[in-house]
Amino acid sequence: MKILITGGAGFIGSHLAERLIREGHDVTALDDLSTGRRENLVSIAAHPRFRLVEGSVLDTDLVEDLVDACDLVFHLAAAVGVKLIMEQPSRSILTNVGGTEAVLKAALRDRKPVFVASTSEVYGKSTRLPFHEDDDLVIGATRNLRWSYASAKQIDEFLALAFAREADLPVVILRFFNTTGPRQTGRYGMVVPNFVQAALEDRPLTVHGDGQQSRCFGHVADVVEALVRLMDCDAARGRVFNIGNDQEVTIRALAERIIAMTGSNAPIIHVPYESVYPEGFEDMARRIPDVSRLEQTIGFRPRRGLDEIIADIVAEKRARMAA
Ligand code: UDP
Numbered sequence: 001m002k003i004l005i006t007g008g009a010g011f012i013g014s015h016l017a018e019r020l021i022r023e024g025h026d027v028t029a030l031d032d033l034s035t036g037r038r039e040n041l042v043s044i045a046a047h048p049r050f051r052l053v054e055g056s057v058l059d060t061d062l063v064e065d066l067v068d069a070c071d072l073v074f075h076l077a078a079a080v081g082v083k084l085i086m087e088q089p090s091r092s093i094l095t096n097v098g099g100t101e102a103v104l105k106a107a108l109r110d111r112k113p114v115f116v117a118s119t120s121e122v123y124g125k126s127t128r129l130p131f132h133e134d135d136d137l138v139i140g141a142t143r144n145l146r147w148s149y150a151s152a153k154q155i156d157e158f159l160a161l162a163f164a165r166e167a168d169l170p171v172v173i174l175r176f177f178n179t180t181g182p183r184q185t186g187r188y189g190m191v192v193p194n195f196v197q198a199a200l201e202d203r204p205l206t207v208h209g210d211g212q213q214s215r216c217f218g219h220v221a222d223v224v225e226a227l228v229r230l231m232d233c234d235a236a237r238g239r240v241f242n243i244g245n246d247q248e249v250t251i252r253a254l255a256e257r258i259i260a261m262t263g264s265n266a267p268i269i270h271v272p273y274e275s276v277y278p279e280g281f282e283d284m285a286r287r288i289p290d291v292s293r294l295e296q297t298i299g300f301r302p303r304r305g306l307d308e309i310i311a312d313i314v315a316e317k318r319a320r321m322a323a
Contacts, residue, residue: 002026004070006057006103007077009036011184012117012176015220016074016227018043021050023228030066030077032056035084040183057099060106067106072231073114075103078153080119081188082146086277089145096152104163104171113170113237115227116160120177120244120287121150130288133175133240140282157240170237172230177244177289180309181220182316192217195255196313199264200321206271211252214286218244219304219312229298236297242289245302254306261310 003020007013008029013036020027026049029041033054044050055062057077067073077099079085079092100116107114123131124139124147137154140147163169186194195205226243230236249257255268273281295301 001071002028002069003072003074004028004030004066005074005076006030006063006099007036007075007117009033009038009040009052010076011040011181012179012220012223013074013076014040014183015181015224016076017041017050019224019228021047025049027051028053028066028070030055030057030063032077035080035185035188057102058095060102063102064106064109067103067112068110071112073103073107073112074117074227075100075114076117078117079149081190082149084188085149086145086279086281089148093148093152096149097155100156100159104159104169108163108167108169111167111169113172114160115172115174115230116156118153118157118173118175118240119150120175120242120289122154122157122175123287124150125282125284127285129286130246130290131242132290133242133293144280144282146281161238164238172236172238173240174227174230175240175242175289176223177218177242177287178215179218179220179223179244180313182312184220184313191215191251191254192258192309193313193317195258196262196310196317199258199262199266200314200317202264202266204267204269205255205258206269207251207255208271208273208276209283211255211270212250212285213283214248214250214288215254216245216248216288217254217306217309218302219309222302222304226294226298226300226302229300233298239293239297241294241297242291243294244289244291245305246288246291247305248286248288249306257306258310261307262314
C-alpha cells in the first residue's frame with residue numbers, strides 16, 4: 001500500500017515508517033521538522049520506497065496532494081509534550097486542530113482510511129481507573145492552558161467520528177498512553193528520556209512534587225505493532241482505542257529504577273510544580289489504560305515492560321554519547 005504518515009519524522013512516526021517499509025509498503029512522511037528530526041529516518045532515508053516531504057500539515061494544498069496519492073493515512077503530526085503546550089499554547093492548538101481538519105477533509109474526497117492520533121490526556125482529571133474508551137472525559141478549566149491539548153484532541157476525535165457518521169469515512173482513533181522509547185526527546189517534558197539522560201550525565205533527576213503520581217509507560221515497538229495490526233482490521237473502523245501498557249509505576253519509583261539500572265551516582269531531587277510551571281499546573285495523579293478493547297479487537301497485548309523500555313533508551317543514549 002501507499003501510506004502517508006504525517007509527523008513521519010517524529011518519535012512514533014519514524015518507528016512506524018521503518019516498520020511499514022520493512023513490510024513492503026510505500027511510505028511518504030510529511031513533517032515540518034519542528035520537533036521531528038531527519039536523523040530519526042537515517043535507516044530508511046535512501047530507501048526507494050520512502051520519501052520525506054518537508055512541509056506543514058496546515059498547508060491544505062500539499063496535504064490534499066499527498067492524501068490523494070496514498071491509500072491510507074496515519075495522522076501523527078501534532079504539537080506534543082506538556083512543556084511545548086505550555087510554552088507555545090496558541091501554536092499548539094492551531095496545529096492540533098487545523099492539521100487534523102486538513103487531513104480529514106482531504107481524506108473525505110476518496111474516503112481514505114485515516115488513523116488519528118489522540119491522547120490519554122483526553123481523560124483529563126478523571127479518577128475512575130482504569131480509563132475505558134467510553135468513559136466521560138473530565139477536562140479542566142480554560143484558565144489552565146494545560147487542558148488546551150486535551151481539548152484540541154477531543155475536537156479532533158469528534159470531527160473524525162462526525163465524518164465517519166455522516167460520510168462513512170473509515171477512521172480509527174488512537175489514544176496513546178505515555179508512549180516512550182529510543183528517539184523520544186526529553187526536551188518537551190517526557191519523563192523517561194529526561195531521567196535517563198540526567199542519570200547518564202550524573203545530573204540530578206528532578207521529580208515533580210512528591211513523586212507519588214503514577215503513569216503506565218508503553219514501548220514504542222509495542223505501539224507500532226498495535227498500529228500495524230489495526231491497519232488490517234475492518235472491525236476497528238469508526239472506533240476509539242486506548243493504546244499503551246497497563247503496568248503502573250510511580251514517578252519516584254521510576255527515578256529509582258533508572259538510577260539502579262544505569263549505576264548512576266546522580267541524586268534524585270524533588271521540585272515543587274510551581275517552580276517548573278510558575279503559571280500554574282495540574283498534574284494527573286494516576287493514569288492507567290483499560291486495554292481490553294484493543295486485545296479483543298486485534299488480540300494484542302503489550303510485551304515490553306518498564307525494564308526493557310529503560311534498557312533500550314539507555315542503549316540509544318549511550319550510543320549517541322559515544323558517537
Ligand atoms: N515529571 C517529572 N520530572 C520531569 C518530567 C516529568 O517528575 O523531569 C513528571 C510529570 O510531572 C508527570 C510525569 O512525570 O507527573 C509524566 O510526565 P510526562 O511529561 O512524561 O508525561 P505526561 O503524562 O505528563 O503527559
